[in-house]
Amino acid sequence: DAKTTQPNSMESNEEEPVHLPCNHSTISGTDYIHWYRQLPSQGPEYVIHGLTSNVNNRMASLAIAEDRKSSTLILHRATLRDAAVYYCMGMTTDSWGKFQFGAGTQVVVTP
Amino acid sequence: NAGVTQTPKFQVLKTGQSMTLQCAQDMNHNSMYWYRQDPGMGLRLIYYSASEGTTDKGEVPNGYNVSRLNKREFSLRLESAAPSQTSVYFCASRRLSGGPTDTQYFGPGTRLTVL
Numbered sequence: 001d002a003k004t005t006q007p008n009s010m011e012s013n014e015e016e017p018v019h020l021p022c023n024h025s026t027i028s029g030t031d032y033i034h035w036y037r038q039l040p041s042q043g044p045e046y047v048i049h050g051l052t053s054n055v056n057n058r059m060a061s062l063a064i065a066e067d068r069k070s071s072t073l074i075l076h077r078a079t080l081r082d083a084a085v086y087y088c089m090g091m092t093t094d095s096w097g098k099f100q101f102g103a104g105t106q107v108v109v110t111p
Numbered sequence: 112n113a114g115v116t117q118t119p120k121f122q123v124l125k126t127g128q129s130m131t132l133q134c135a136q137d138m139n140h141n142s143m144y145w146y147r148q149d150p151g152m153g154l155r156l157i158y159y160s161a162s163e164g165t166t167d168k169g170e171v172p173n174g175y176n177v178s179r180l181n182k183r184e185f186s187l188r189l190e191s192a193a194p195s196q197t198s199v200y201f202c203a204s205r206r207l208s209g210g211p212t213d214t215q216y217f218g219p220g221t222r223l224t225v226l
Contacts (some may be wrong), residue, residue: 019217042113043201043217044154064216087153091211096161098144098169101153 009106018075022088037084115218124192128194132187134202142205147198161208192225
């Protein structure tokens, strides 16, 4: 699985966009990039995933660099409910769904 | 749908005691996973079951055993608890056995303290 590197923490004001970077320079051509988030005292929850092209869903957007060595999760308008730890992880075809969680990025949203 | 449920929510054990953490999912998922999360850290995989009848070790299996009782249930057993096993334990499930795109669903966790 691809090793990923994320900043320890990021701060944002409410209603402003948040751009969360993730470096995955060892990613292979068939690894998908997954993002999960963990709200305080809860289990992780799925946010978004992608392979090559940018992806959008109701929670966020995922922008994947052309060389696939990095990606950015975009929360378009941060709310206080978006305060969480965000994890970026690679997933290969033969991983049997096993994620390798790093420490993630703690997002702090200020009113 | 209840999703993934875990029991108990909290547990305090003394060193050397044994206990079983229960996990059940009602989504007809093939794969199930047990993770642990120590304070300030990401989750680490203990054991997983890619399909009913199979189990495999993850990153930190020592001191644990698992049973995939049926397609719905996947239990984690601590035979002789140690203070180093104080952690929050999360169970997760996934519809497919393999493939890189499937979403994983997590339970609410069990907070275990070993004195």
